[in-house]
Amino acid sequence: MQQTSKYHATETDLVNEQAIVEAAKKNPERFGPLYEKYYERIFRFIYQRIDDKEKAFDAAQQTFMKAINNLHKYEFRGVPFASWLYRIASSEVNNLFRQEKAQRTVNIDSVSVYNIIEEIQETKIDEYHDKIVGIIAELPEDELQLIEMRFFEKRAFKEIAEILEITESNAKIKTYRILEKLKKTIK
Amino acid sequence: MKRKININRPNVSADEINKHKNFDSVLKNSAAAGSKPLFKKPWFLSAVVAAVAVIVVTGLVLTNENEQSPVVVNPVAGESDSILLAAFYKNEESKPCIAPPIEGLNVPYVTYRVNAEKGGKFDFKTGSKFTIPQNAFVDENGKPLKGEIELRYREFHDAADFFVSGIPMTYDSAGVKYQFESAGMMEMLAYKDGNQVQMAPDKTIRVELASAYEGTEYNLYKLDTLKNNWSCLGKDKVENENKNGKNQSLYNDAPTIAKVQDAPEYKAIEQKIGQVETVKENKIAALPKPAEAPKKPLKASKDKYTFNLELDLTEFPEFAVYKNVKWELGAENKNVNNAMWTELNKTLWEDVTLKEGKKGENYLLSLKKGKKQVNDLVVYPVFEGKNYELAMNDFQQKFDKYTEALDKRKIEEKKIQEKYEADLAIAKKQQADFEEKWKRERNNELASLNTEQKVMRVFQVSSFGVYNCDNPSVFPKGVVCNAVLTNEQEVKLMCYEVYLVDKTKNGLFTYNRNPITRLSFDPKASNILWTVENGILYYIKQDDFALIRSGYQTIKMNKVDQKFKTVEEMKTFFSI
Numbered sequence: 001m002q003q004t005s006k007y008h009a010t011e012t013d014l015v016n017e018q019a020i021v022e023a024a025k026k027n028p029e030r031f032g033p034l035y036e037k038y039y040e041r042i043f044r045f046i047y048q049r050i051d052d053k054e055k056a057f058d059a060a061q062q063t064f065m066k067a068i069n070n071l072h073k074y075e076f077r078g079v080p081f082a083s084w085l086y087r088i089a090s091s092e093v094n095n096l097f098r099q100e101k102a103q104r105t106v107n108i109d110s111v112s113v114y115n116i117i118e119e120i121q122e123t124k125i126d127e128y129h130d131k132i133v134g135i136i137a138e139l140p141e142d143e144l145q146l147i148e149m150r151f152f153e154k155r156a157f158k159e160i161a162e163i164l165e166i167t168e169s170n171a172k173i174k175t176y177r178i179l180e181k182l183k184k185t186i187k
Numbered sequence: 188m189k190r191k192i193n194i195n196r197p198n199v200s201a202d203e204i205n206k207h208k209n210f211d212s213v214l215k216n217s218a219a220a221g222s223k224p225l226f227k228k229p230w231f232l233s234a235v236v237a238a239v240a241v242i243v244v245t246g247l248v249l250t251n252e253n254e255q256s257p258v259v260v261n262p263v264a265g266e267s268d269s270i271l272l273a274a275f276y277k278n279e280e281s282k283p284c285i286a287p288p289i290e291g292l293n294v295p296y297v298t299y300r301v302n303a304e305k306g307g308k309f310d311f312k313t314g315s316k317f318t319i320p321q322n323a324f325v326d327e328n329g330k331p332l333k334g335e336i337e338l339r340y341r342e343f344h345d346a347a348d349f350f351v352s353g354i355p356m357t358y359d360s361a362g363v364k365y366q367f368e369s370a371g372m373m374e375m376l377a378y379k380d381g382n383q384v385q386m387a388p389d390k391t392i393r394v395e396l397a398s399a400y401e402g403t404e405y406n407l408y409k410l411d412t413l414k415n416n417w418s419c420l421g422k423d424k425v426e427n428e429n430k431n432g433k434n435q436s437l438y439n440d441a442p443t444i445a446k447v448q449d450a451p452e453y454k455a456i457e458q459k460i461g462q463v464e465t466v467k468e469n470k471i472a473a474l475p476k477p478a479e480a481p482k483k484p485l486k487a488s489k490d491k492y493t494f495n496l497e498l499d500l501t502e503f504p505e506f507a508v509y510k511n512v513k514w515e516l517g518a519e520n521k522n523v524n525n526a527m528w529t530e531l532n533k534t535l536w537e538d539v540t541l542k543e544g545k546k547g548e549n550y551l552l553s554l555k556k557g558k559k560q561v562n563d564l565v566v567y568p569v570f571e572g573k574n575y576e577l578a579m580n581d582f583q584q585k586f587d588k589y590t591e592a593l594d595k596r597k598i599e600e601k602k603i604q605e606k607y608e609a610d611l612a613i614a615k616k617q618q619a620d621f622e623e624k625w626k627r628e629r630n631n632e633l634a635s636l637n638t639e640q641k642v643m644r645v646f647q648v649s650s651f652g653v654y655n656c657d658n659p660s661v662f663p664k665g666v667v668c669n670a671v672l673t674n675e676q677e678v679k680l681m682c683y684e685v686y687l688v689d690k691t692k693n694g695l696f697t698y699n700r701n702p703i704t705r706l707s708f709d710p711k712a713s714n715i716l717w718t719v720e721n722g723i724l725y726y727i728k729q730d731d732f733a734l735i736r737s738g739y740q741t742i743k744m745n746k747v748d749q750k751f752k753t754v755e756e757m758k759t760f761f762s763i
Contacts, residue, residue, distance in 0.1 A: 028214055035210045043204050051191055053199065057207045061216075068217040105191045110702055111671050114739035137192045 018076045028068045035064055038082055042089050048153060049093050051105040059096060063089040083162035090163075106144065108133055112151045119151075120183040131186050143178045150175050195702065197272055198679050276700070279683035284412040285653075287353035288684070288719040292751050294348050296339035296376075303332045303379075313342055314397035315373070315643075323390040324377055332384055336377050342396070343372040346688040347763045349695040350717060351754050354410065356695040358417045358659050365659030367408075367417075368694040370400035371644060372655040383651075391647040396656065400693065401425055401642040410653040423646040423656050447625045456618045463614055467607035474599050477592050481585035482548045484578035485515065487571040492516040492528045496541065496552075503541070508581075509574045517549060517565035534559065541566075628755065662696050663689045663709040668740045671702040672718060672725070675743060680720045688715040690763070706740075708732065715761055718744065726761070 017034070024031035042063050047056035066088050067074075074084055096102035110129065116136075117128050136147055149155045149163070157175070161168040287293050299309050306319040317340070324332040343349055349356050349369070358365045373396055377384045386392070403425060408417035447453050487493055493513045500507045516523055531554070538555035544565055551563040570578045644656045672680045680701055687696040687706070690713040698706060701718070708714050714732045718725050725744035735742065751757040 028217060031214075032210050035208070035213065039208050040201060040204045043207070044199075047199065051193065060207075061209070061213055064210075064213045065217040068213065103189065103191050105193060107193045107196050109195050109671070110704070111669055111739040111741065114669050118738055133192060133194065137190055 014078070014080065017081050021071065021074060021076070021081055024068070025071050025074075028071070031064075031068050031071070034067075034081060038085055039064070041082065042085055045086055045089050045153070046093055048107050048148065049105060050096060050102040051107075052102055055096060055102050059089070059092045063092050066092070079162040083159070086163040087165075106137060106148065106152075108136065108152060112154075116147070116151055116179070116182065120179050120186075128186055132182065135182055135185050139178070143174075143181075146171065146175050147178060197681070200678050201676060275681060276683065284355065284410065284415045285353050287351060288722075289351060289724060289751075290722055292351050292754065292757065294341050294343055294352050294754055296341045296374075299338040299340065301336045301338050301377075303334055303336050309338075309340075311340060311342065311397075313344070315342060316395040317375070318393040320390050320392070323387050323392065324379065324384050325387045326379070326382075326384055329385075329388075331387065332379055334379070336379055336384065339374075339376045339378065341374050343369070343374075344399070345693060345758070345763055346686075346690075346695050346715075347754055347758045347761065348372075350686055350688075351757065354653055355415065355417075355697070357697050358408070358657070360419075360659065366662060366694055366696045367655065367657040368660045368692050370402065370405045370656040370658070370693070371396045371398040372653065372657075374653045375648065376651050386648075386650050388649075391649045393645070393647055394654070395426070395643040395645050396423075398642050398644045398656065400644075400656075401427065402658070405644070405656045405658045407646050408655045408657050409648075409650070410655070412652070417655065417657075420646075420654075423644045426643040426645050427641070447622050450621070450625060452621055453618065453625070456614055456621060460611065460614045460618070463607060463610045466610075467603055470603045471600060474596055474603075475592075477596055478589060479547065480589055481582055484575065484582050485567055485569045486575055487513045487515070487569040491569075492523065493569060494532075496539070498541070506568065508577055509570070512574060513569050513571065514550075514552070515567045515569045517567055520564050531561070660692065660694060662707040663687070663692065663712060664707060665709040665711070666735060666737055667705060667707045668735060668737050669702060669704055670706040670735070670740045670742050672716075672742050672744050674720070674725065675746060677741070677743065680718060680725060680744060682718040682720045682725075684718065686717040688717065688761075688763070690714070706735075708735075715763075716742070716744070723747070728761070 020030060020033055024034065039060060043056060043060040046059045046063070047053060050056055050059075063085060067085055070088075074081075093102075097104055113129050113132050113136075116132055136144065139147065145164070146160065149160045150157070155163075157168050157171045160175075161171040164171065166174075297311065301307055301309075301319050303324045304322060306321045306323055308316065308318050310316050319338070322331055324336050326332055343352055343354065349372070352374075354372070354374075356367045356369070358367055373394065375392070375394075377386070403422070405423065407420045407423040409420055411418050448457075493515045495511065496514055498506055498512070506512050516528070534554075534556055536554040536556050538553075540553045540555075542551050542553075544551045544563075549565050549567050552561075552566045553563060554561045646654070646656075648654055672682065672685065674680055682701050683699060685698040685701065685703055685706075687698065687708055689696065689709060691709070692712075710732065713729050715729070716727045716732075724747040726747060727742060727744055731742070731745075747760070749756075749760070751760070757763075
């Protein structure tokens with residue numbers, strides 16, 4: 001499956017980004033380029049998981065506010081700064097759920113469902129579409145997150161691994177196990 | 188926790204997201220909240236204890252909810268977006284039966300004037316003919332109409348015509364939907380004093396529709412705009428009289444624009460040429476006017492009548508540098524001869540006045556004594572000896588200045604002329620190109636009529652409206668995919684109808700809604716895909732189709748940046 005994520009960064013990108021982070025640690029106003037670069041992605045990440053657009057915008061602002069306040073704790077580990085932001089955003093979303101300010105929402109596009117069906121090598125496209133949606137809706141949260149990131153947000157395994165702080169091969173294995181489970185359940 | 192499932196929720200555009208960006212607010216709030224590290228705040232410990240308690244309790248509650256609550260599947264989208272989408276679809280589905288998708292772009296009607304009592308035979312530019320019988324028109328109450336009737340007629344022969352007209356090309360036959368492949372379609376409407384009129388019940392109009400399709404598999408359909416469907420009227424008749432391209436009316440008929448000079452584009456260029464001329468004239472007129480050329484000083488001659496004058500040099504400073512300037516009686520004065528000269532000289536004039544005559548050239552001398560007077564004798568200053576040298580020097584200086592100014596002006600005029608010629612050349616080139624294009628289009632039109640319009644599809648119509656010689660067909664076969672159409676920024680297009688043009692079939696295959704659940708096309712055919720979002724046409728051409736595989740595809744559509752003024756422009760753009 002072709003991935004369209006904008007996440008990947010070259011060595012130079014990472015170094016340049018880290019330089020901005022270090023500058024922003026000293027002066028929060030220098031955080032601006034990172035805000036510009038990641039605002040849309042963070043918003044989309046949040047809005048993928050909730051159904052209230054305004055709350056998603058608020059949560060995106062909160063994410064960046066917390067990122068600035070906690071920037072002194074951030075350590076560069078050779079991965080894009082975005083993975084740290086995604087973890088803060090994920091925490092923000094969970095806060096909304098805990099406070100019952102938002103409902104956990106799974107936004108599925110039909111094309112992605114067909115991609116899943118293609119991935120599990122099934123041919124009964126229309127027959128399985130609704131079944132797959134029903135099964136995905138009932139997956140445990142950790143499994144849902146993997147499917148969500150891989151198929152609905154079209155993230156590469158490398159990126160998924162960095163956001164979830166697991167290894168890339170672990171992300172792949174877990175995802176394929178879930179797909180196997182889907183394949184068995186669907187029949 | 189109870190989950191909500193949204194299928195195909197519309198994307199939020201990047202523009203909308205960007206509108207919510209506010210880095211200043213983030214900075215301000217982070218400064219307020221983060222003034223002191225959290226763990227140093229006095230309430231930190233108690234807050235941690237409380238938070239842990241909340242997390243434990245919430246976790247328990249959430250676990251229970253996960254186990255007990257059924258999943259809600261919302262088949263459309265998020266609440267507000269799904270309402271928006273539903274409203275959009277409702278609006279699209281409630282549009283009139285004939286709904287041109289692009290404002291201002293349509294197949295134009297050709298208007299004929301018909302005498303209701305006499306009827307008549309009429310030719311259309313494609314070679315089609317129709318015959319109106321006598322007394323064929325009635326008003327809304329069925330009353331026969333007399334006098335002049337305005338007949339509006341147009342034809343549709345290819346996918347572009349079908350598309351811009353907004354005439355549906357799908358046919359629902361007992362619940363089974365077909366796509367029309369057309370051998371030609373026409374619309375005929377009639378008006379009296381601006382009001383639409385009907386055809387008399389006992390009358391029919393014979394239509395000979397020029398067509399490139401000679402097959403007999405086509406039926407005749409009339410569009411029922413109330414039912415939004417086509418009614419099958421049976422078979423039309425195919426006449427091969429034009430098979431060899433002998434129908435001279437194809438050549439005799441005037442095209443839409445009879446002369447290239449009548450084309451608005453041509454007129455605009457002509458106007459531009461006129462403007463170029465005017466600009467040149469205005470620029471030349473604005474140049475500083477050159478002074479008159481200085482006159483060469485005259486040398487005193489013994490053969491001419493010369494005399495001395497005592498001048499007031501304050502009145503004639505031009506003579507201040509000279510001593511004893513002489514004056515010569517101009518030959519243009521009447522009766523210049525010895526007698527006159529003698530008469531002038533024998534009088535001791537009491538009042539002598541001199542004024543400038545032709546500037547820089549001569550003066551007018553008036554003489555008076557008592558009642559005797561001579562007015563406005565033309566006299567010339569003449570120089571001799573040193574005075575002549577001085578005068579020549581002065582003349583040479585003035586002449587040099589004059590020639591310098593003249594050269595300067597000539598340079599400026601040359602520049603203006605060059606600019607004019609360049610602008611004119613551009614406009615003339617545009618004019619020539621347009622003429623060439625017009626001729627080419629005209630030739631293509633004639634060639635197309637000659638080679639393609641092979642047959643006449645003949646039928647009778649008993650009411651006005653849209654008639655179509657069609658063959659119900661199915662979508663082309665080959666590649667089948669599920670396609671989401673996006674714009675160039677990969678934002679899903681908010682569009683309803685999506686049109687597939689397969690140039691091997693003369694139809695317009697219409698899909699509804701985005702994503703298209705089953706887009707089917709022949710990869711070997713020359714295909715185009717069109718859709719319209721907010722009046723803007725998006726497309727992909729054959730090369731893009733080569734990249735589409737079976738399965739689930741995101742198709743990035745190209746936006747048409749230009750505004751087509753005519754269907755012909757659109758056909759040229761898409762090589763139809």
